[in-house]
Amino acid sequence: MPWLSPLRDVDNNSQVSTDSGMKSSAVSPSDSSSLNLPHRPFVVSVEGNIGSGKTTLMQYFERYDCVEAVPEPIDKWTNLKGHNALGNLYMDANRWSFSFNTYASLTRCQMHETKTNKSVVLLERSLYSTRYCFVENSYQSGDLHEMEYEILTRWFNYLVKHEHLPIDLIVYLKAEPVKCYERLRQRHRREEVSVPISLIEDLHRFHECWLIEKKYPVPAPVLILDANLDRASMQSLFDEHKSKILCGQI
Numbered sequence: 001m002p003w004l005s006p007l008r009d010v011d012n013n014s015q016v017s018t019d020s021g022m023k024s025s026a027v028s029p030s031d032s033s034s035l036n037l038p039h040r041p042f043v044v045s046v047e048g049n050i051g052s053g054k055t056t057l058m059q060y061f062e063r064y065d066c067v068e069a070v071p072e073p074i075d076k077w078t079n080l081k082g083h084n085a086l087g088n089l090y091m092d093a094n095r096w097s098f099s100f101n102t103y104a105s106l107t108r109c110q111m112h113e114t115k116t117n118k119s120v121v122l123l124e125r126s127l128y129s130t131r132y133c134f135v136e137n138s139y140q141s142g143d144l145h146e147m148e149y150e151i152l153t154r155w156f157n158y159l160v161k162h163e164h165l166p167i168d169l170i171v172y173l174k175a176e177p178v179k180c181y182e183r184l185r186q187r188h189r190r191e192e193v194s195v196p197i198s199l200i201e202d203l204h205r206f207h208e209c210w211l212i213e214k215k216y217p218v219p220a221p222v223l224i225l226d227a228n229l230d231r232a233s234m235q236s237l238f239d240e241h242k243s244k245i246l247c248g249q250i
């Protein structure tokens with residue numbers, strides 16, 4: 001039974017053209033029962049810069065039985081038949097951006113297609129942030145040839161049109177680049193030791209361009225959280241917004 005996705009309103013030869021407001025053009029998750037459609041989870045994409053606190057937010061909400069947390073597949077990205085795709089990316093972005101973003105797109109689709117009987121799915125980022133933040137940054141930084149950019153863009157458009165990739169809410173952890181960079185250094189992921197603050201500043205601009213200025217299609221309503229706060233304050237913020245994030249599931 002195909003889902004009536006509340007998101008897909010894709011023109012034949014263009015990117016996702018979706019409504020960025022709360023209304024949807026088709027059935028929303030909560031309405032599906034009224035049409036006797038099988039239930040689908042409420043899907044939340046947790047978006048934000050490197051080090052903005054996405055994993056920390058997901059760990060906070062994992063305490064609720066209704067939540068299926070789907071983290072980024074770092075293990076897949078750092079060991080692809082023995083190849084460290086993420087390590088290669090940061091050693092030579094010009095050589096590996098196309099390969100990494102192609103593989104990231106595949107693993108994003110697999111994240112979106114996670115099977116669960118839980119009522120809320122928390123994704124750590126999405127196919128959309130790969131396209132509108134990372135691929136866009138790689139291209140504008142000169143790390144993707146125009147042909148590579150076009151291939152990734154056509155793959156993205158095809159996947160959004162033909163795959164089931166619904167998102168019902170985006171939580172944007174908005175943090176200053178310097179704050180993200182401090183945390184990235186603190187967390188000390190091996191592959192990221194050479195990441196310059198300029199990358200964090202560039203990615204910040206693309207997140208703002210996408211989720212605040214809406215210069216690229218935004219597939220769901222955006223809940224913006226100030227992610228500059230300390231851990232305790234962030235926990236209070238998560239608690240304050242839990243009903244929105246859990247779509248009233250508690």
Ligand SMILES: Nc1ncnc2c1ncn2[C@@H]1O[C@H](COP(=O)(O)OP(=O)(O)OP(=O)(O)O)[C@@H](O)[C@H]1O
Pocket residue numbers: 048049050051052053054055056057183184186187227228229230231232234
């Ligand atoms: N509010 C906070 N204050 C201080 N440190 C934090 C805060 N939130 C997270 N951290 C720490 O910053 C580092 C990055 O946090 P986290 O892994 O949650 O970010 P992330 O957005 O998932 O990063 P990535 O995009 O690299 O996966 C971790 O070491 C984490 O413990």
Ligand SMILES: Nc1nc(=O)c2ncn([C@H]3C[C@H](O)[C@@H](CO)O3)c2[nH]1
Pocket residue numbers: 050072086089100101104105125129130131134135192
């Ligand atoms: N180029 C590129 N494309 C993506 O889709 C993508 N998603 C995440 N990342 C990088 C950011 C962190 O270092 C690390 C963990 O988030 O992986 C990406 N890099």
